Amino acid sequence: MSRPGNRYDPRDLVAETLIGLLTRPLRSALTTLGTVLGITTLVITLGVAATAADQITTRFDAMTATTVSVTAPAPAAGSTDLPLLDWDGPEQVTRLAGVTAAAALAEAPAGHDLPVRASALDDPARAGASIPVVAATTGLPGAVRGTVTAGRFFDAGMVARHDRVAVLGDQAAALLGIRDLGEAPAVFVDGQPFTVIGILGGIGREQFLAATVILPPTTAHDRLGFGPPGRVLITTALGAAAQVAGQAPVALAPGRSAALTVVAPPSLERARKGVAGDTDALFLILGLVSLVVGAVGIANVTLVTVVERTGEIGLRRALGAARRHIAYQFLLESTGVGLVGGVVGASLGMLGVVAVSAAHRWTPVLDLRLALAAPVAGALVGLAAGVYPAVRAARREPVDALRAGV
Structure with a gap:
């Protein structure tokens, strides 16, 4: 029961x-x-x-995961080796899948102080300063996410003709007192005149370029003794940075890619x-x-x-x-x-x-x-x-x- x-x-x-x-x-x-x-x-x-x-x-x-930088070491004094990077490097890199923009960049030779003035005369009434000078390829605005706020950036034709033109970063233009490009103002770098054809602003990467004078590589070599580029700046599509970072050194310096230094963003995940x-x-x-x-x-x-x-x-x-x-x-x-x-x-x-x-x-x-x-x-x-x-x-x-x- x-x-x-x-x-x-x-x-x-x-x-x-x-x-x-x-x-x-x-x-x-x-x-x-x-x-x-x-x-x-x-x-x-x-x-x-x-x-x-x-x-x-x-x-x-959006800000950092699409940037890759490839840097070559400074050549040893008296070295006769071919440079690791050349001005045609960006063309090789842009063929890689995922690359949206690329530019080569060279700074003034070490120990060379290049005075920059907006007038050939040492006139206290005109702006003048010691401003960094760089040489860059035509793809620089896209590689640094910049915008030409006035005038234009130099093109392949100007580079091929060795035109004596310059583009100013917006801060450099303000420092030199150059605002209106309608009268084709000139800047004097180490006493040599260069016609200002554009002002580059809104730079999101390598922001030091906002305070520089940017010259075509051929002109910078002829007039100021610039050598080969020291860096190649690459902008990639989202998610492609790691792949491009592995392929870019080989594309830029076949057989010597190990000598290049690559800076890529950390893993997004x-x-x-x-x-x-x-x-x-x-x-x-x-x-x-x-x-x-x-x-x-x-x-x-x-x-x-x-x-x-x-x-x-x-x-x-x-x-x-x-x-x-x-x-x-x-x-x-x-x-x-x-x-x-x-x-x-x-x-x-x-x-x-x-x-x-x-x-x-x-x-x-x-x-x-x-x-x-x-x-x-x-x-x-x-x-x-x-x-x-x-x-x-x-x-x-x-x-x-x-x-x-x-």
Whole structure:
């Protein structure tokens, strides 16, 4: 013959749980609010952290992840070896897949101080200064992400004709007092005149070029004794930098590529994971603290409910409910509160991430796994919070419970 407790129908357990929650709707709502706040905070913090990390790495991608620089060592004094880089190098590099722009760059020979003036005379009324002078190929604006703000940049024809022309960086133009190119102003480099045909501004890479005088390589060689380029600047498509960094030295100096120094951006994936990991760890702690607060709230309210329902517990025990059935009922009630709080909190959290992203004009990063895991997390929090009250309720003896409930 089976014991009365074994005849307890599970459907009765579910019904009693629903009655226990619905007969005190305000208390149940307030209890659920703690979990809602905890889950909402957790979802928002993780979502905003992921969105912020994506925004940071996107900016990192746009600014630095597409730049490659190849540098040749300075030749030894008296060396007769052929230079590692030449002015035709950018043409070789631009044939590589993923390269969007390339330019070769040479600075003035070491120890040569080239005075630059806007007038042939040493006139205090006219601007004059010691400004760096560089030689570059025609692809320099694209390679440094610059824009010609006035006039034009020299082209292949000017380079081939050895034209005595110059382009000024915007800071150099301001220092020399040159603003209007309509009258074809000239600058005098080491006493030799060069017609200013353009001003280069908005330089996003190699920003020292904003304060330089830029000459065609042939003209710089003929007039000022410039040698071969010391660097090749390369701009790539997003994601192609690592591949180009491996191929560019071979294209520039076949057989001697090991002598070149290549500077390439770090791995995007590593940077993205690092930023995301740091922000996630910071915000995860805040979210977990809120969740713990919600769990404590559920435990306290459930424990108060056990005390208030002592008579009910004694009556149910007298009618055949076993200790485990009493424990199951309170565990189900606390788990149900946590589950509802998780669902509501996940929904509010997702809306919060979208709102924060819209306010900052970011693209929200919403992880569906987080949305699905939040209700489960809420239920587990409710289950854990209800363990102690459920054990307290199950340990009440029927006679004591009935006497206390009278």
